[in-house]
Amino acid sequence: MKDSTNEKNQITKQFKCPNCSSIVTYTGLLGERLPITCSACGTKGIINIPGIAVKNNDSAIEISHLKKVFGDLAAVDDISLSVKKGEIFGLLGPNGAGKSTIIRMLCTLSRPTGGSATVAGYDIVKHDNKVREHIGLVSEKMIMYDELTARENLKLFGKLYNIPNDSLNKRIDELLGFVRMEKWADHKIKDFSTGMKQRINVIRALVNQPEILFLDEPTLGLDPQSTVEIRELIRRINTENGTTIILTTHIMVEADILCKRIGIIDHGKIVSLDTPANLKTCLWN
Numbered sequence: 001m002k003d004s005t006n007e008k009n010q011i012t013k014q015f016k017c018p019n020c021s022s023i024v025t026y027t028g029l030l031g032e033r034l035p036i037t038c039s040a041c042g043t044k045g046i047i048n049i050p051g052i053a054v055k056n057n058d059s060a061i062e063i064s065h066l067k068k069v070f071g072d073l074a075a076v077d078d079i080s081l082s083v084k085k086g087e088i089f090g091l092l093g094p095n096g097a098g099k100s101t102i103i104r105m106l107c108t109l110s111r112p113t114g115g116s117a118t119v120a121g122y123d124i125v126k127h128d129n130k131v132r133e134h135i136g137l138v139s140e141k142m143i144m145y146d147e148l149t150a151r152e153n154l155k156l157f158g159k160l161y162n163i164p165n166d167s168l169n170k171r172i173d174e175l176l177g178f179v180r181m182e183k184w185a186d187h188k189i190k191d192f193s194t195g196m197k198q199r200i201n202v203i204r205a206l207v208n209q210p211e212i213l214f215l216d217e218p219t220l221g222l223d224p225q226s227t228v229e230i231r232e233l234i235r236r237i238n239t240e241n242g243t244t245i246i247l248t249t250h251i252m253v254e255a256d257i258l259c260k261r262i263g264i265i266d267h268g269k270i271v272s273l274d275t276p277a278n279l280k281t282c283l284w285n
C-alpha cells in the first residue's frame with residue numbers, strides 16, 4: 001500500500017477494510033484521528049494517521065478531553081481547549097481546582113489518565129522529549145540552589161539542555177540584562193530577596209529559549225512591589241520575545257490584567273472560557 005505526504009503535512013494513506021478487504025484511500029493531517037467508511041461495503045471505523053505534526057498552525061497548545069484521576073478524585077475532568085501562539089492564557093481557579101495538575105500533564109511531568117494534548121505540535125505522551133525541548137516551566141515551588149550564585153544556577157539548568165558553554169554564557173548575560181540583574185550575577189541566591197529570587201527563577205525557565213512558558217502561580221508569596229515587577233516581566237517576555245504563556249493564578253485581578261483569555265477551572269472542569277472583558281460582563285448580568 002502506498003502512502004504519500006505533501007508540504008502541508010497532509011498524508012494520503014491507504015487502509016484495508018477489515019470486513020471486505022477493499023482498499024480505501026484517505027487524506028488527513030499527520031497525527032490525526034479520522035472516522036472512515038468503506039466505499040465498497042459501508043463498514044465504519046476510526047483510523048489513526050500516524051506521525052508528528054502541528055494540527056493547527058495558529059495553536060501553541062491543543063487539549064482534547066484531558067483527564068487525570070487520583071483514586072476516586074477526577075482532578076482534571078474532561079478538559080478541551082486550545083491556546084493560540086503568542087497568547088497569554090490564564091487558568092484561574094480556587095485551591096484544588098486542578099490548575100497545577102493540568103500544567104504538570106502539559107509539561108510531561110505527569111501522564112494523563114485519558115484524553116490527549118499537543119504542545120508546540122507534539123503529543124505530550126508520545127513525544128514527551130520533543131515537548132520538553134520547546135517549553136519552560138516555573139513551577140509552584142521555586143527551583144533554586146541557595147548556595148550557588150545566580151549565574152551558577154542558570155548555568156546548571158542550561159547544562160541540562162546541553163547548551164554549549166559559549167552560547168550558554170551569552171544567553172545568561174542576555175537574560176540577566178533582561179531582568180536588570182547583571183550586577184547580582186555572582187552573588188549567592190541565599191542573599192537575594194524573594195522578589196529577586198523569583199526573577200532569576202523565571203529567567204531560568206527561559207534559558208532554552210522556549211516557545212511556550214508555563215507559569216504556575218508565579219506571584220505566590222511575593223510582596224506587592226515584587227508582584228508588580230514579576231507581572232511586568234511576564235508581559236515583556238510575551239511582547240518582546242513573542243513567547244506563548246500559560247499562567248495559573250487564583251487572583252482574578254492578575255488574570256484580568258495579564259491574560260488575553262481566561263479559562264475558569266473548578267473541580268477539574270472548565271466552567272467558563274473567554275476574554276477578561278467578556279467574563280466580567282457575564283458576572284454582572
Ligand SMILES: Nc1ncnc2c1ncn2[C@@H]1O[C@H](COP(=O)(O)OP(=O)(O)OP(=O)(O)O)[C@@H](O)[C@H]1O
Pocket residue numbers: 070073075093094095096097098099100101102140250
Ligand atoms: N499526586 C496526587 N495524588 C493525589 N491527589 C492529588 C495529587 N496531585 C493533586 N491531587 C489533588 O488533585 C486536586 C487538584 O490539585 P491541583 O494541585 O491541581 O490544584 P490547584 O488548582 O493547582 O490548587 P492550588 O491553587 O492549591 O495550587 C486536589 O484535590 C489535590 O489534592
Ligand SMILES: [Mg+2]
Pocket residue numbers: 099100101140216
Ligand atoms: Mg497549584
